[in-house]
Amino acid sequence: MSDNALELLDPEVISQQVRREVDRALKRNIKGLDFLVADREPVGHMPKDVLYRDGTAVLYRYRPLLDEIYRVPLLVVSPPTNRGYIFDLAKGQSFFEYLLQQGYDVYNLDWNPPRRDESVLGFDDYVGRFIPAARDAIEEVTGESDISLAGYCAGGTLATIYAALKPTQGIRNLVTLATPIDFSHMHLFQTWADKRYFDVDLLVRELELIPPEIMLGAFDLARPANRTAGRVNLWTNMWNDEFVKSYRMFDRWAAETLPIPGVYFGQLIKDLMWENALINGKLEVCGQTADLRHIDAAILNIVAKHDHVVSHESTGPLMTMTSSNDRDEIVAKGGHVSLVAGPAALRRLWPHIDTWLGKRST
Amino acid sequence: MSEKPFNPVAAWQDAIQRWEHELNAWSGQFTQSEEFGALIGQATKATIYAQKAMAEQTETVLRSLNLPSKSQIEEISQRLAVIEDHIAQIRLEMGEGAQKTPGAEPRRTRKPPAEPKADER
Numbered sequence: 001m002s003d004n005a006l007e008l009l010d011p012e013v014i015s016q017q018v019r020r021e022v023d024r025a026l027k028r029n030i031k032g033l034d035f036l037v038a039d040r041e042p043v044g045h046m047p048k049d050v051l052y053r054d055g056t057a058v059l060y061r062y063r064p065l066l067d068e069i070y071r072v073p074l075l076v077v078s079p080p081t082n083r084g085y086i087f088d089l090a091k092g093q094s095f096f097e098y099l100l101q102q103g104y105d106v107y108n109l110d111w112n113p114p115r116r117d118e119s120v121l122g123f124d125d126y127v128g129r130f131i132p133a134a135r136d137a138i139e140e141v142t143g144e145s146d147i148s149l150a151g152y153c154a155g156g157t158l159a160t161i162y163a164a165l166k167p168t169q170g171i172r173n174l175v176t177l178a179t180p181i182d183f184s185h186m187h188l189f190q191t192w193a194d195k196r197y198f199d200v201d202l203l204v205r206e207l208e209l210i211p212p213e214i215m216l217g218a219f220d221l222a223r224p225a226n227r228t229a230g231r232v233n234l235w236t237n238m239w240n241d242e243f244v245k246s247y248r249m250f251d252r253w254a255a256e257t258l259p260i261p262g263v264y265f266g267q268l269i270k271d272l273m274w275e276n277a278l279i280n281g282k283l284e285v286c287g288q289t290a291d292l293r294h295i296d297a298a299i300l301n302i303v304a305k306h307d308h309v310v311s312h313e314s315t316g317p318l319m320t321m322t323s324s325n326d327r328d329e330i331v332a333k334g335g336h337v338s339l340v341a342g343p344a345a346l347r348r349l350w351p352h353i354d355t356w357l358g359k360r361s362t
Numbered sequence: 363m364s365e366k367p368f369n370p371v372a373a374w375q376d377a378i379q380r381w382e383h384e385l386n387a388w389s390g391q392f393t394q395s396e397e398f399g400a401l402i403g404q405a406t407k408a409t410i411y412a413q414k415a416m417a418e419q420t421e422t423v424l425r426s427l428n429l430p431s432k433s434q435i436e437e438i439s440q441r442l443a444v445i446e447d448h449i450a451q452i453r454l455e456m457g458e459g460a461q462k463t464p465g466a467e468p469r470r471t472r473k474p475p476a477e478p479k480a481d482e483r
Binding site: 117142308359 | 371386
């Protein structure tokens with residue numbers, strides 16, 4: 001009989017395992033009850049001020065932590081479907097906390113749930129009105145006309161479209177995180193919004209504001225086991241306070257997905273998903289054509305290796321179709337959200353972003 | 363080669379992970395098929411029509427009971443949101459946003475830390 005088999009039969013080892021499992025089972029039950037009655041997990045802990053507000057759009061400035069900061073401010077555009085607190089989930093898991101500690105002047109263009117009268121907002125507003133207004137507000141505070149522009153997911157797409165409208169514009173750096181550009185590679189959404197069957201006009205006309213369930217349904221169908229497996233993992237780890245806290249923060253973020261204006265949704269489907277207009281040079285915003293060749297800023301394209309929402313290929317044109325001669329790419333381990341939140345990003349990804357951006361922010 | 367002692371919790375988690383991967387992989391294939399596109403297109407359309415019919419019915423019932431309907435509450439909520447927006451705008455214009463005094467601003471002269479030379483790495 002092997003040593004290992006003998007160890008398995010050792011009454012002391014068995015008793016230790018039983019004690020540990022009984023202890024965890026008790027904790028699971030006690031903490032499980034706490035979990036059911038607990039309030040929402042608090043999120044967003046770094047102090048910030050509102051600098052600009054226009055309906056759904058709100059610009060925050062995160063208060064700098066150091067007396068000496070980089071000259072070029074950093075504007076991060078949130079995706080219109082999601083709350084920006086994903087960048088500042090909790091102490092030690094916050095992208096913005098990390099950036100502030102490294103000496104960046106961080107701004108976030110975030111979104112409130114749009115009102116019904118804002119259902120007419122489209123690219124002209126998101127790209128042609130809100131981003132320029134945010135830049136003006138930043139310039140007023142800092143006196144700096146140069147900027148580093150960053151965006152996550154659809155926020156990165158909006159930032160890229162803005163950068164593609166005219167050459168230069170004072171954009172020193174463009175940092176894109178899980179940002180779709182070539183929508184022919186957005187496979188899940190391509191089949192979900194199949195032109196032959198998907199009546200986008202009906203949706204926009206009848207709903208005006210597109211509720212998050214419409215899009216979340218597609219994610220759930222693509223990954224039907226995730227929710228159940230997540231709950232099972234939660235129960236298994238209910239004794240672990242850190243795991244539960246992290247689960248609740250992410251769960252809150254996912255549950256607080258925002259509705260989006262119908263006109264913006266229609267443009268997303270027709271112009272980007274069906275026509276791939278950003279790639280074909282046919283996307284018109286505020287009477288100007290968004291042309292990727294206009295982008296001459298330094299580019300850092302960050303993609304997640306196991307991202308089931310935004311594939312590596314869909315971000316590719318940032319590295320091939322832009323005019324920039326300073327382009328870098330990071331393929332990080334993990335999934336879509338793990339780029340902007342969680343302890344793994346803090347250890348593995350954000351230091352690389354700092355090294356890249358720091359020397360380009362003076 | 364030493365084997366790890368059997369851990370029933372780890373085995374349970376492994377099994378859940380395998381089930382998750384297998385089901386997701388199967389569903390991933392289905393959601394890329396044309397049938398999925400057709401199905402989801404029809405289902406979305408049907409849901410919209412059903413919701414619309416239900417909303418109209420409910421609105422009629424509420425009106426007959428002399429109760430406010432969803433659209434009336436939404437209208438009030440929208441007016442409140444506009445008022446809130448205007449208050450926020452006025453507060454910002456009164457300087458209650460971020461500090462705008464140059465003296466309170468940190469110096470914008472930071473340089474990145476020097477990269478270690480190749481032989482220091």
